[in-house]
Amino acid sequence: MGLFKSFKGIPFIIVFQSLLIAFYADVKCINWTLAYGYSSKDEEGGFMSILYAGVIFMLLICAKVGRNNVSGRISRTSVMIVLLLIIFYMVTLNFIGPPRIIFPMFMVMVIASILLPNLVKVNARILIKAIMFFPTFAIFKMDKIFAFKVDWKDVISMDASYAFLVPICAAIVYMYLYYREEEKWDKVVTLVLFIINMIFFAQILQYGSRGPILSVLLMIVFLYLIKQPESIGVRKKEHLMAICIFGIIVLFFSFYSMISVIGLIAEFNGVSFHFVEKIVALGAEEDLTNGRDMINGITINGIMDNPICGHGFDMFDAITGLGYPHNVVLQLLYDGGIILFLCLVIPLIKSMSQLLSNCTKGEYAVFTVLFFSSVPGAFFSGDSWGLAVFWLFYGYMLSRYFVIEEDKYSY
Secondary structure (H helix, E strand, O other): OHHHHHHOOOOHHHHHHHHHHHHHHOHHHHHHHHHHOOOOOOOOOHHHHHHHHHHHHHHHHHHHHOOOOOEOOOOHHHHHHHHHHHHHHHHHHHHOOOOOOOHHHHHHHHHHHHHHHHHEOEEHHHHHHHHHHHHHHHHHHHHHHOOEEEOOEEEOOHHHHHHHHHHHHHHHHHHHHOHHHOOHHHHHHHHHHHHHHHHHHHHHHHHOOHHHHHHHHHHHHHHHHEOOOOOOOEOOOHHHHHHHHHHHHHHHHHHHHHHHHHHHHHHHOOOOOHHHHHHHHHHHOOOOOOOHHHHHHHHHHHHHHOOOOOOOOOOHHHHHOOOOOOOHHHHHHHHHHHHHHHHHHHHHHHHHHHHHHOOOHHHHHHHHHHHHOOHHHHHHOOOHHHOHHHHHHHHHHOOOOOEEOOOOOOO
């Protein structure tokens, strides 16, 4: 009953693999809950590494045990891309210099994340519900996880905002696609999980970064415009598309003015939103990108210096001292030039096109959660080589055997 009632009839190994992949997607949330909530402040420290390593080890065992029926198939494209990335990393390490991301974390964040969807199979409903379940225990540590003082104001770090974006996206997608199909007590559990995740979102909305908020809004628009199941395609509502395009144009030209008005209304009512205050402050300094324009300019100049082969794997910080480019496209071009960029992007675009032209409900659900909890963030901020959920999404796109529908458990 409750959380596991709807799992009846599904092979145990599928359930277990689904829970493990969900845990893998939630590792950063769990790290914040179990480590950050107490003493650890090292995001990529030992505890998080242990969590990742443990889940990967168990998933490899599952892949070995279930290889004849419920394990996936490693696509040739995945193998070629993994080999390319490993060779690129080793060439950089031996002939250029040490990359910013150390080799063990590279193997976890990038290589394992790409391979896992090729090695195991999951049930979409279990996967998404588990993603929204695992971080709920953070509700008891909200005062330590979701706020710290900056200039006497409570804010949420960008890392925490993006970490909890994953279960928030899962909660919205699950409620939209699966809630009405559940039985009475399952609905009660789901509603509790949804409310907890919406509390997390409310905290991010008031104190967090801009990127996760925009990601959620984009996902909601996507769910409304792009419909499923079987042969989803774009929803044929031309007037709705026209309204969205018009809204984007208005938002583009009036964004700062609208945010300023929202800030004034919120201040008048005694409410504050960190992302609004930040945008207003940056607008006053004529730097709405928060320094991104300068970094983008330096990145583009670096790309033009070596457009074919790039400067080496994750070498931006070693060369410029500015961390990372804050944009996955620019980072790929800077690191590996046109060669690496095309090798990674062409298979991704091809796979996404195939998926969005004809997919099952489960594939659609998993795509939506993984895409909007990782891809927009990869364009806004974050070192692309350290985004495990982004590369998990990438691996999912290269494997069409990752998600199994509930009516296909006959072996």
